[in-house]
Amino acid sequence: MPIAKDVQLGKDVKIFHPDLVNLYGCLIGDETKIGTFVEIQAGAKVGARCKISSHSFICEGVTIEDEVFVGHGVMFINDKFPRATTSTGELQGPEDWKVETTRVGRRASIGSNATILCGVIIGEGAVIGAGAVVTHDVAPNMTVAGCPARPMRSESGEEAEAQTLIPGVWPERMSR
Template sequence: MADIPGYIHPTADVETGAEIGAGTRIWQHAQVRAYAAVGEQCNIGKGVYIDTRVRIGSRVKIQNYVSLFEGVTVEDGVFIGPHVCFTNDLFPRAITPAGTLKDAHDWKISPTSVGYGASIGAGAVIVCGITIGAYALVGAGSVVTKDVAPYTLVFGNPAYQHGFVCKCAHPLSKLKHMDGYIEGWCTSCQMQYQVETFF
């Protein structure tokens, strides 16, 4: 596979101290804060905000106007659709109980993790403190408030499970529920699966 050339658009703001992997492309008006890390061969769309200390793996595609705030970790091969928002504080306030404006030291970050190969549809809101498992699929417009198991399809507000998906993202059929896992068949790529239903 030929090396993909890296590119940072002139209007993008990549702060000193941010780590950008080889072959990653960062498009118009994106902002990558200091101490964030973006892996190799990623595509960072227009207007994406990547906060300080966010960790993003390699071959990740982040569509336009996604917001990833401190505490988010994204593993390799993840797709994040446009306008997805990751939160990072379960009890947000602009001010302290005394009425003074909060600063960075007043926030309590609740970490969020997105597993290998997972996909998050457009406009989803990911409430902090959860884990989205490998190859999980979050439907567009969902509000995700709890952990999502690997290969699980979730959608809705709040999001809940509607089935299981293949690595190709198509739904699994012919499901058989076993002790701690399910068996399923992908009619798109003709693969048989045994998927654990827990982390």
């Protein structure tokens, strides 16, 4: 069954083609829309009035706050050091790795085919460009794009300063 019995669905959730999604152990807020071929894993939380577009993957450890847009084919990651096997060559089990959490703030927008690495916070109202690879926290109302994602526009709407285009360099005004 594509939608497991342990899924907590809010009021008026719309799931397009319920037979073509994979939801288990997750929480989905009121009035959220979920497209086809979406997987949302156990322990993930999606807020109210979100739109999760088709072919997206939301893994354990991800919290998406209210009114967030997730474009087509967005991938979240929850493991900093993924491996198939242990040092002894046995297949890894749940005890062999640590889930890293990720949070997406209210009213953020994530463009199609973006990849969100684990352990980051995407601030309220932030915009992630299509195809971006987010490796660091994104300040509220900041627009980022590229691989790795870099600030393009500040919350005031002006172009980001040249220094913000260097990966890992975040001006004080953008720190959390």
